[in-house]
Amino acid sequence: MALLSKKDTSLILDPLSDNNPITIQVLGICSALAITAELKASIVMSISVLFVMGMGNVVISLMRNIIPSKIRIIVQLVVVATLVIIVDQVLKAFAYELSKTLSVFVGLIITNCIIMGRFEAFALANGTWRSFLDGIGNAAGYGVILIIIGFFRELLGSGTLLGYKVLGDPIAKTGLYAIGYENNGFMLLSPMALIVVGLIIWVQRSRNKDLIEEN
Amino acid sequence: MSLKNNLHQLKEKYKGKKMAPAFNALHTFLYSPNETTHSGSHIRVVDDLKRNMNTVIMSLIPVLLFGIFNAGYQHYAAVDAAKGIAREASLFGNFITWENFIMGAWTVLPLVIVSYGVGLTIEFIFAVIKGHEVEEGYLVTGMLVPLIVPIDTPLWMLAVAVVFGVVIGKEIFGGTGMNILNPALTIRAFLFFAYPTWMSGDKVWVHQAVDLAGGPDAISGETVLGYLAQGRGAEMSYSVADMFFGFIPGSVGETSTLLILLGGLFLLFTKIASWRIMLSAVIGSLVMGLIFNGVVAAGWIPEYSTFYGLMSFAYWKHLIVGGLAFGIVYMATDPVTGSQTNRGKWIYGFLIGFISVLIRVFNPAYPEGVFLAILLMNVFAPTIDHYVVKGNINKRLKRAKNAMVLPTDGEGKAEELKAETV
Numbered sequence: 001m002a003l004l005s006k007k008d009t010s011l012i013l014d015p016l017s018d019n020n021p022i023t024i025q026v027l028g029i030c031s032a033l034a035i036t037a038e039l040k041a042s043i044v045m046s047i048s049v050l051f052v053m054g055m056g057n058v059v060i061s062l063m064r065n066i067i068p069s070k071i072r073i074i075v076q077l078v079v080v081a082t083l084v085i086i087v088d089q090v091l092k093a094f095a096y097e098l099s100k101t102l103s104v105f106v107g108l109i110i111t112n113c114i115i116m117g118r119f120e121a122f123a124l125a126n127g128t129w130r131s132f133l134d135g136i137g138n139a140a141g142y143g144v145i146l147i148i149i150g151f152f153r154e155l156l157g158s159g160t161l162l163g164y165k166v167l168g169d170p171i172a173k174t175g176l177y178a179i180g181y182e183n184n185g186f187m188l189l190s191p192m193a194l195i196v197v198g199l200i201i202w203v204q205r206s207r208n209k210d211l212i213e214e215n
Numbered sequence: 216m217s218l219k220n221n222l223h224q225l226k227e228k229y230k231g232k233k234m235a236p237a238f239n240a241l242h243t244f245l246y247s248p249n250e251t252t253h254s255g256s257h258i259r260v261v262d263d264l265k266r267n268m269n270t271v272i273m274s275l276i277p278v279l280l281f282g283i284f285n286a287g288y289q290h291y292a293a294v295d296a297a298k299g300i301a302r303e304a305s306l307f308g309n310f311i312t313w314e315n316f317i318m319g320a321w322t323v324l325p326l327v328i329v330s331y332g333v334g335l336t337i338e339f340i341f342a343v344i345k346g347h348e349v350e351e352g353y354l355v356t357g358m359l360v361p362l363i364v365p366i367d368t369p370l371w372m373l374a375v376a377v378v379f380g381v382v383i384g385k386e387i388f389g390g391t392g393m394n395i396l397n398p399a400l401t402i403r404a405f406l407f408f409a410y411p412t413w414m415s416g417d418k419v420w421v422h423q424a425v426d427l428a429g430g431p432d433a434i435s436g437e438t439v440l441g442y443l444a445q446g447r448g449a450e451m452s453y454s455v456a457d458m459f460f461g462f463i464p465g466s467v468g469e470t471s472t473l474l475i476l477l478g479g480l481f482l483l484f485t486k487i488a489s490w491r492i493m494l495s496a497v498i499g500s501l502v503m504g505l506i507f508n509g510v511v512a513a514g515w516i517p518e519y520s521t522f523y524g525l526m527s528f529a530y531w532k533h534l535i536v537g538g539l540a541f542g543i544v545y546m547a548t549d550p551v552t553g554s555q556t557n558r559g560k561w562i563y564g565f566l567i568g569f570i571s572v573l574i575r576v577f578n579p580a581y582p583e584g585v586f587l588a589i590l591l592m593n594v595f596a597p598t599i600d601h602y603v604v605k606g607n608i609n610k611r612l613k614r615a616k617n618a619m620v621l622p623t624d625g626e627g628k629a630e631e632l633k634a635e636t637v
Contacts, residue, residue, distance in 0.1 A: 180369060186409035195383060202387070 015141030042150030046143025057135030060123040157187030236342040240349030274478035282467040287315030293434035304462035326361035352391025359399035362468025365419040420464035436464035443524040444582035479544035488548035492564035499568025504530025542585035
């Protein structure tokens with residue numbers, strides 16, 4: 001038997017495209033708008049969520065038969081809070097500058113709707129391996145969108161990518177700046193991030209017409 | 216065969232083709248279509264969308280011409296000022312001159328061309344993709360845009376902003392008539408947030424001031440509001456007449472209150488724009504101005520305060536500086552994005568005037584707020600209408616309920632009953 005059955009593959013691949021947590025389910029928008037002004041922050045945020053989500057789903061799935069359903073939300077919160085604190089401490093220890101950029105938004109992973117949503121909808125009712133795949137898949141779907149947004153916002157807003165001045169130096173007027181190009185300050189503001197999310201949704205739905213809701 | 220007949224025949228030939236909407240747009244722009252009504256109402260009025268749009272453009276032409284002359288005038292005035300020569304504005308002496316016109320046309324016309332070129336291209340592309348007719352909505356927007364930006368706005372920035380404004384502000388909502396936000400103001404808001412250095416300060420309002428900055432020939436021109444916001448009102452050399460006739464720096468078309476007023480009267484006369492919105496917006500701004508003047512008179516605000524300069528500005532002068540007059544006449548009255556109900560128009564207009572002056576005084580970064588106020592009220596216009604309509608329904612329901620207590624005919628109340636029923 002192959003490592004991943006057909007169902008397993010779809011658990012990972014569906015959230016990347018046609019069942020994306022951000023563009024289709026419209027969850028986790030807050031962090032997608034708040035921390036995507038830099039590509040690096042987007043990537044780190046994606047990895048953090050990937051860790052919290054993969055581990056969290058596994059833990060909840062392991063405990064699913066012993067969690068009393070009346071207090072399951074509290075149990076889920078404890079699990080996710082523990083994992084988030086681990087991520088936060090690791091960031092503070094090894095990437096202090098970056099953890100300052102992300103500020104409260106690492107802590108706010110706890111309130112990320114995608115995580116609680118997957119705990120409730122999947123991990124409580126499925127086996128460990130599948131829950132792990134589901135967590136990874138959804139976190140990857142979230143991460144892909146974050147990285148796309150972060151890419152455009154940093155490129156057009158600051159003229160850099162991961163801190164490298166890919167478009168030239170705005171002060172010394174080299175590269176594109178020599179011919180009068182200027183950074184788009186609007187890209188660094190959250191409203192523009194929402195518009196970028198909207199544009200991604202637009203592109204996605206015009207490529208796959210099945211996603212368009214009847215109204 | 217005339218061009219008109221040729222076009223009528225070509226239309227039949229292109230029917231159903233992919234490029235048909237683009238061709239039809241050109242056709243209907245030049246001539247009235249030769250189609251006749253086949254069903255429904257057979258009476259048509261001639262004041263269609265195209266005529267409405269053209270009327271607004273006609274009312275904008277004087278403003279545009281003035282903007283061209285003023286662009287040149289402000290440039291040469293700033294050059295004189297840098298040399299220490301004081302300049303007295305006189306209409307035929309130093310304002311309407313070839314020198315000013317050539318300088319102004321050379322800088323303003325490219326803005327007009329880019330605005331129309333880029334905007335109409337996008338309209339055509341969307342019409343071809345979506346297979347509907349090209350609507351005339353952009354004709355007015357394209358004329359408004361160059362009038363509300365600073366004179367030296369780089370053309371590529373304007374092009375980017377127009378793409379953003381037309382696509383995000385209009386097309387994704389369904390095109391002309393479906394937009395929530397005024398597209399011209401969306402374009403300006405985009406420029407303002409994306410490239411703030413090109414939209415504020417004392418360099419952008421005068422042609423070439425940015426290029427010459429830092430050199431020996433540096434020139435600058437601060438707007439009236441800019442002076443006041445920095446507490447430098449005393450240095451300002453503009454008289455009330457200058458402000459009213461428009462011999463002051465500012466966005467291309469916003470300076471001449473007189474011509475805007477004439478354009479507004481023309482729009483009212485042709486019944487294109489709503490007098491309710493205009494009047495209530497004027498009242499709103501006066502009320503807010505009076506409140507601020509009252510605060511200053513009461514001594515609640517110290518003279519060293521950042522807001523003192525703008526707050527002590529005489530309330531009625533707010534109407535003749537900055538973009539307030541232009542916004543009230545040409546932007547707030549946009550029939551698509553404004554309120555539709557009569558009572559709603561009063562509320563909508565009043566709040567535009569009120570909030571414009573409020574933002575103008577309290578915005579620390581930029582002493583102007585008309586476009587922000589109008590965009591904000593654009594968003595609220597449907598809500599206002601909703602409650603006005605609902606209020607009316609409730610009123611009439613109540614009236615109907617009261618009328619239900621049926622007095623019999625015998626009591627002589629038949630007349631009363633008739634009057635009560637709607």
